[in-house]
Amino acid sequence: MIDGFGRRITYVRLSVTDRCDLRCRYCMAEKMTFLPRKDVLSLEEIVELADIFIARGMKRIRLTGGEPLVRKGIDRLVLELGKRVGKGLDELTMTTNGTQLERYAPMLFAAGIRRINASLDSRDPDRFRHITRRGDLAHVLGGIEAAARAGLRIKINMVALRGINEDEIAPMLRWCASQGYDLTLIETMPLGEVEEDRTEHYLPLSEVSNRLEREFRLIPSLARTGGPARYYEVEGLGVRLGLITPLTHNFCEGCNRIRVAATGTVFGCLGHDQKVELRDLLRGGGAEAVDDALDRLLAGKPKSHQFRIEAARPAVERHMNVTGG
Ligand SMILES: C[S@@+](CC[C@H](N)C(=O)[O-])C[C@H]1O[C@@H](n2cnc3c(N)ncnc32)[C@H](O)[C@@H]1O
Ligand code: SF4
Secondary structure, three states, rough: EEOOOOEOEEEEEEOOOOOOOOEEEEEOOOOOOOOHHHOOOHHHHHHHHHHHHHOOOOOOOEEEOOOOHHOOOOOHHHHHHHHOOOOEEOOOEEOOOOOOOHHHHHHHHOOOEEEEEOOOOOOOOHHHHHOOOOOOOHHHHHOOOOOOOOOEEEEEEEEOEEOOOOOHHHHHHHHHHOOEEEEEEEOOOOOOOOOOOOHHEEEOOOHHHHHHHHHOEEOOOOOOOOOOOEEEEEOOOOOEEEEEEOOOOOHHHHEEEEOOOOOOEOOOOOOOEEEEEEEHHHHHHHHHHHHHHHHHHHHHHHOOOOOOOOOOOOHHHHHHHHHHO
């Protein structure tokens, strides 16, 4: 999997559902219309697609959604994909909102998952409910604890929201350090159809890191993942801080990733509409047709994205509606 700019694609984010049990204000509308089931890849089709990716050199798969753990049969899927870890696949990971972790954490570990990203934008119960429109903080914290107990390494994802949780960022960093978790802060992106005006809560991470530097010494880490995060070691805390600033271009030249929506649409870049549709090929055309389509995708994978806050909205929304993130 090498694209037209010589970048080796080794990482895929695979959305297994567009559905979710929360309605985070920056991500979804209150009343969502989800896709008809027939439009979403079956579990078998997801495995088939994962095998095609692995055969082509994909090393890491991250399962996401929507909320991956609300997909019916997710345990079967994870256990099946887990069989590929160490046999072509280096790592299987997941990004989750944590609501189902209490139930599923031991299964994730048993399947070979060793680390997960868990989203947590606030540790205040009322704010958490406000942001997610329905989440129960105690339940989610219980899930994250269960995941840690099961042996999973945890990175907390926190979307930085001006006027909503900006005062919680430094406390969250300290809390993560006390729990042995890492923390990644995310800038809001113009993705998904939401009722809210996201620009109102847009908080540039440059501003956040300037503020954090008054309290902590942030030592830039050499770690690169090929993704949009920059990492820092926080002196004295033993926690790694990631900053995801998707609207900047600083990561595009090393980009090693693609993303697959729950419908089987594969995007070469989050900030472009460039895509291939694999669902019907999986259903009718067979592995060769899928391979040809992936070749087309790689040949056309954009050099860099074209996000500007809210400016890229129509193009990005068209595909985020079916990826859920
Ligand atoms: C779309 S969610 C999917 C996985 C899972 N439901 C979760 O929340 O972790 C993946 C990540 O994207 C973040 N996210 C969603 N919409 C976003 C937006 N508009 N801007 C920035 N981050 C966003 C979420 O906070 C979460 O950490
Ligand atoms: S960010 Fe995750 S948990 Fe929140 S609504 Fe979107 S998919 Fe659901």
